[in-house]
Amino acid sequence: xxxxxxxxxxxxxxxxxxxxxxxxxxxxxxxxxxxxxxxxxxxxxxxxxxxxxxxxxxxxxxxxxxxxxxxxxxxxxxxxxxxxxxxxxxxxxxxxxxxxxxxxxxxxxxxxxxxxxxxxxxxxxxxxxxxxxxxxxxxxxxxxxxxxxxxxxxxxxxxxxxxxxxxxxxxxxxxxxxxxxxxxxxxxxxxxxxxxxxxxxxxxxxxxxxxxxxxxxxxxxxxxxxxxxxxxxxxxxxxxxxxxxxxxxxxxxxxxxxxxxxxxxxxxxxxxxxxxxxxxxxxxxxxxxxxxxxxxxxxxxxxxxxxxxxxxxxxxxxxxxxxxxxxxxxxxxxxxxxxxxxxxxxxxxxxxxxxxxxxxxxxxxxx
Amino acid sequence: xxxxxxxxxxxxxxxxxxxxxxxxxxxxxxxxxxxxxxxxxxxxxxxxxxxxxxxxxxxxxxxxxxxxxxxxxxxxxxxxxxxxxxxxxxxxxxxxxxxxxxxxxxxxxxxxxxxxxxxxxxxxxxxxxxxxxxxxxxxxxxxxxxxxxxxxxxxxxxxxxxxxxxxxxxxxxxxxxxxxxxxxxxxxxxxxxxxxxxxxxxxxxxxxxxxxxxxxxxxxxxxxxxxxxxxxxxxxxxxxxxxxxxxxxxxxxxxxxxxxxxxxxxxxxxxxxxxxxxxxxxxxxxxxxxxxxxxxxxxxxxxxxxxxxxxxxxxxxxxxxxxxxxxxxxxxxxxxxxxxxxxxxxxxxxxxxxxxxxxxxxxxxxxxxxxxxxxxxxxxxxxxxxxxxxxxxxxxxxxxx
Numbered sequence: 001x002x003x004x005x006x007x008x009x010x011x012x013x014x015x016x017x018x019x020x021x022x023x024x025x026x027x028x029x030x031x032x033x034x035x036x037x038x039x040x041x042x043x044x045x046x047x048x049x050x051x052x053x054x055x056x057x058x059x060x061x062x063x064x065x066x067x068x069x070x071x072x073x074x075x076x077x078x079x080x081x082x083x084x085x086x087x088x089x090x091x092x093x094x095x096x097x098x099x100x101x102x103x104x105x106x107x108x109x110x111x112x113x114x115x116x117x118x119x120x121x122x123x124x125x126x127x128x129x130x131x132x133x134x135x136x137x138x139x140x141x142x143x144x145x146x147x148x149x150x151x152x153x154x155x156x157x158x159x160x161x162x163x164x165x166x167x168x169x170x171x172x173x174x175x176x177x178x179x180x181x182x183x184x185x186x187x188x189x190x191x192x193x194x195x196x197x198x199x200x201x202x203x204x205x206x207x208x209x210x211x212x213x214x215x216x217x218x219x220x221x222x223x224x225x226x227x228x229x230x231x232x233x234x235x236x237x238x239x240x241x242x243x244x245x246x247x248x249x250x251x252x253x254x255x256x257x258x259x260x261x262x263x264x265x266x267x268x269x270x271x272x273x274x275x276x277x278x279x280x281x282x283x284x285x286x287x288x289x290x291x292x293x294x295x296x297x298x299x300x301x302x303x304x305x306x307x308x309x310x311x312x313x314x315x316x317x318x319x320x321x322x323x324x325x326x327x328x329x330x331x332x333x334x335x336x337x338x339x340x341x342x343x344x345x346x347x348x349x350x351x352x353x354x355x356x357x358x359x360x361x362x363x364x365x366x367x
Numbered sequence: 368x369x370x371x372x373x374x375x376x377x378x379x380x381x382x383x384x385x386x387x388x389x390x391x392x393x394x395x396x397x398x399x400x401x402x403x404x405x406x407x408x409x410x411x412x413x414x415x416x417x418x419x420x421x422x423x424x425x426x427x428x429x430x431x432x433x434x435x436x437x438x439x440x441x442x443x444x445x446x447x448x449x450x451x452x453x454x455x456x457x458x459x460x461x462x463x464x465x466x467x468x469x470x471x472x473x474x475x476x477x478x479x480x481x482x483x484x485x486x487x488x489x490x491x492x493x494x495x496x497x498x499x500x501x502x503x504x505x506x507x508x509x510x511x512x513x514x515x516x517x518x519x520x521x522x523x524x525x526x527x528x529x530x531x532x533x534x535x536x537x538x539x540x541x542x543x544x545x546x547x548x549x550x551x552x553x554x555x556x557x558x559x560x561x562x563x564x565x566x567x568x569x570x571x572x573x574x575x576x577x578x579x580x581x582x583x584x585x586x587x588x589x590x591x592x593x594x595x596x597x598x599x600x601x602x603x604x605x606x607x608x609x610x611x612x613x614x615x616x617x618x619x620x621x622x623x624x625x626x627x628x629x630x631x632x633x634x635x636x637x638x639x640x641x642x643x644x645x646x647x648x649x650x651x652x653x654x655x656x657x658x659x660x661x662x663x664x665x666x667x668x669x670x671x672x673x674x675x676x677x678x679x680x681x682x683x684x685x686x687x688x689x690x691x692x693x694x695x696x697x698x699x700x701x702x703x704x705x706x707x708x709x710x711x712x713x714x715x716x717x718x719x720x721x722x723x724x725x726x727x728x729x730x731x732x733x734x735x736x737x738x739x740x741x742x743x744x745x746x747x748x749x750x751x752x753x754x755x756x757x758x759x760x761x762x763x764x765x766x767x768x
Contacts, residue, residue: 002685006684007684242688245763249765260766265759266752273696276676280672283679284675355668362667
């Protein structure tokens with residue numbers, strides 16, 4: 001199932017990202033301190049921040065499956081953007097927020113407020129509700145403690161959603177940017193330099209207790225994150241293949257265009273077939289998620305992320321290798337894809353992790 | 368019959384389903400082949416031929432072929448339902464694959480009236496088995512280079528040369544034969560002609576080739592001054608290449624009109640998972656081995672991706688960068704996946720992985736045999752290596768190797 005909305009979005013988003021994120025821009029922004037405000041403004045005006053926000057809160061109510069084409073296109077052009085974090089934060093509020101919380105925040109997200117997810121901790125665990133950060137209730141305030149990392153665009157974000165244990169149960173709390181002292185945010189060096197990642201020290205941060213989200217649907221956060229990463233991976237594979245093919249068609253060695261050597265040609269075809277499988281997994285996952293089939297969606301999303309993690313890492317790895325000596329330089333674009341691939345691989349579970357979780361679902365249910 | 372209603376189709380499906388479940392052949396007590404290319408003993412052949420005959424007599428084969436030639440003249444959808452039912456009940460396949468799927472539809476499309484009268488009914492009833500004489504020892508995938516000669520002599524053509532990979536060669540009564548009637552002409556294709564040739568003729572000698580499995584199933588067919596009647600020629604002299612290309616569109620399923628019925632007993636990954644519950648490794652079912660579990664999940668994932676691909680690639684918006692990638696890689700993906708599924712199935716069996724077709728082997732050794740036979744997919748019709756070249760060059764636009 002593929003809707004007209006999805007098709008239209010894929011078309012528009014691909015064109016938008018091609019225009020706004022040519023490789024020169026990607027490189028120029030690698031050590032930028034700030035997000036690209038003008039582009040964010042355009043994304044907001046296009047309505048892409050409200051795609052998955054229910055209509056009653058000012059969004060388009062099209063669901064996450066219609067975010068996929070946008071995320072895929074951003075992946076295709078290596079765009080560095082707070083988009084995925086903002087969409088996930090919106091999804092999190094829509095699934096775990098109270099009526100008041102949704103009314104307060106969802107319309108803001110639609111009109112450009114940036115949300116960021118603060119979930120992972122320094123131990124690097126992927127299990128979202130097994131965390132160490134704490135929130136203690138003192139009358140009407142929540143006192144937070146602990147450390148979060150891989151909080152993307154935290155500095156530019158209007159709010160973060162932080163996972164914390166409240167009375168030994170993992171919950172979600174919304175923390176506004178102004179409630180975070182500047183000294184509590186530290187830029188992290190991460191492998192994908194298109195991403196602006198921060199460590200967030202929670203010690204000393206206190207927020208009103210009504211900023212604790214009513215629900216704690218960690219599965220919704222994981223599903224959204226897996227879908228968005230899978231979309232980004234799909235686009236990343238497309239970009240890697242174009243980069244490889246262009247070089248293989250121009251570079252000459254031993255009197256031949258190197259693309260004629262089967263040692264380079266055959267693995268490139270493998271990457272292409274990996275992409276084709278990935279796109280199939282991705283849109284299938286988006287479809288079953290949209291249909292609300294939770295068990296099927298979990299299988300499809302974990303399959304997509306497992307397949308994609310391995311495939312994109314392979315594509316990035318080969319992209320570097322196939323560029324030979326040039327591939328070893330910072331100047332070569334292959335490293336941008338490899339770095340993106342490794343970020344995507346290790347966020348929200350790599351292939352081994354998801355395969356392991358798939359085992360009981362696929363193997364132990366007879367009939 | 369005009370368009371069938373949904374109710375009629377559902378009723379029909381129930382009837383077919385019931386008939387097949389009631390008439391399903393009993394386990395023959397020996398290992399059946401997976402496709403018509405693997406029929407290697409008389410008992411296998413007779414079992415499958417009798418089954419095809421029974422299915423035809425019950426009315427579930429050739430349902431959409433014209434009544435006057437032995438079909439039932441019904442809408443294709445009825446045959447499709449019957450075929451789906453054969454597949455879902457995992458019944459033995461129809462052995463006259465070349466007759467039902469390639470030669471039959473070709474004769475119906477391009478043959479003379481007397482050809483249709485003579486051949487079609489017996490193709491359906493399995494009375495006359497058909498084989499194919501296209502490939503030659505020196506011209507594998509390069510059909511246009513066929514060297515087998517056919518020389519007109521009075522009312523006969525005299526055939527000399529040889530054909531290879533003739534499946535069912537020893538059982539077939541007829542062969543669709545591509546032979547060279549002229550060495551002149553504008554190009555190598557111009558001298559080729561197409562024959563509906565009898566096999567039971569002096570000078571035609573199908574010699575079984577032993578496969579890596581130790582079984583038979585293919586022949587090399589030798590022609591030594593074999594005389595076949597001149598009216599076996601299909602079309603005119605020199606039209607052989609075009610008719611062969613039409614045949615290939617039936618063979619590859621690119622054109623409809625086949626008689627129906629399944630042509631192979633396909634393995635799928637669920638069979639391997641099922642095996643992993645029974646096959647033992649170090650005293651425990653293989654499915655409990657962490658390494659095996661991970662491998663199974665990987666193959667299930669790959670298999671799912673492959674299944675989803677055809678439908679997804681039909682959506683133009685989702686096939687933008689390299690739209691030919693999916694259609695052009697079908698054989699490569701399918702055959703390599705099958706080969707690796709078979710490898711994994713063998714690896715589930717502990718030391719018994721080292722057995723081969725025999726009573727003591729797990730499932731009679733069918734997994735080992737399937738693994739070996741899976742090379743027919745990764746080699747036949749252009750090797751996987753050639754397929755990589757084709758996809759790299761025609762889909763990605765890389766230079767020729």
